[in-house]
Amino acid sequence: QLQLVESGGGLVQAGDSLRLSCAASGRTLDTYTVGWFRQAPGKEREFVAGITYIGSNTDYADSVKGRFTISRDNAKNTVYLQMHSLKAEDTAVYSCAADRRLRLGLTPNAYTYWGPGTQVTVSS
Secondary structure (H helix, E strand, O other): OOEEEEEOOEEEEOOOOEEEEEEEEOOOHHHOEEEEEEEOOOOOOEEEEEEOOOOOOEEEOOOOOOOEEEEEEHHHOEEEEEEOOOOHHHOEEEEEEEEOOOOOOOOHHHOOEEOOOEEEEEEO
16 A cells, blocks of 8 residues: 655745655555645645656646646655745645546545645745
């Protein structure tokens, strides 16, 4: 069974950067498409970024394009989310999710495996 654990969250100021990690165990991530989602208090979980396992194709939510970059290091069994120019509205619990789908899924129900999440708080 694939298990995912996120790390790298924290409290930062607006304009700062953070790098989140999604580390896998139990199975290798190289045959899974991975997505990052976030959920702010009182809001629904939303897609942030995703990366396929064939071709490493990526996609981003419009709100993070140009600021966030998703990447994968199959040797480390880890997917990263590099976040720059953070804004207060980026504050949320960030979770990674994985599925053996070929195409990126933009909704939570497209993914089978989930990590517990990591809190990102951006103060303005």
